[in-house]
Amino acid sequence: MNDKTANLVWHHATVTRARREVQNGHRSGVVWFTGLSGAGKSTLAHAVEEALHQAGSRTFVFDGDNVRHGLCSDLGFSVEDRTENIRRIGEMTKLFAEAGVIALTAFISPLRADRDRVRQLVGADFVEIYVKCPLAVCEQRDVKGMYAKARQGLIKEFTGISSPYEEPESPELAVDTSVTDLDASVRQVVDLLKARGLVPA
Numbered sequence: 001m002n003d004k005t006a007n008l009v010w011h012h013a014t015v016t017r018a019r020r021e022v023q024n025g026h027r028s029g030v031v032w033f034t035g036l037s038g039a040g041k042s043t044l045a046h047a048v049e050e051a052l053h054q055a056g057s058r059t060f061v062f063d064g065d066n067v068r069h070g071l072c073s074d075l076g077f078s079v080e081d082r083t084e085n086i087r088r089i090g091e092m093t094k095l096f097a098e099a100g101v102i103a104l105t106a107f108i109s110p111l112r113a114d115r116d117r118v119r120q121l122v123g124a125d126f127v128e129i130y131v132k133c134p135l136a137v138c139e140q141r142d143v144k145g146m147y148a149k150a151r152q153g154l155i156k157e158f159t160g161i162s163s164p165y166e167e168p169e170s171p172e173l174a175v176d177t178s179v180t181d182l183d184a185s186v187r188q189v190v191d192l193l194k195a196r197g198l199v200p201a
Contacts, residue, residue: 020100029125
């Protein structure tokens, strides 16, 4: 608790997370997709959501670009702003989990400490998926030309070029999208969520 929240008291609702999960027929949690730009995070997150939605699960995808159009539109791409971006998303996804929803995120989230902080915040129902892909392949997929601009110095603090990406040390799952197609990648993620009891087997 900090000085700004010292006089605030958390209100405990009568409709609890457990009751919402019973109504939904599945547990809630946070599925955190991390990886370089172009690795396939958004594509995979939305495909997994589609599979879960068709199976009757309540879901929502937090996409990096979409969030920066609204909730985090005041932030840039400095290390400090990236940390604040992930802090806000962590707090939001925790609330969605409390609401009984499976929250999926697609963020580069390059710093290991930031991801670990969200893991501690969410607790046991945090699932980190490392969407692994070689930098060269990510650059080949870059239809927007962002990597080329970064290499020309036109974009500052671009992850993988002028800003670091710290790979997860022990993610719940690593999917190499350079060798695994989308359908197989989705099956790997869904099978993991079933094994962890997040969704019915």
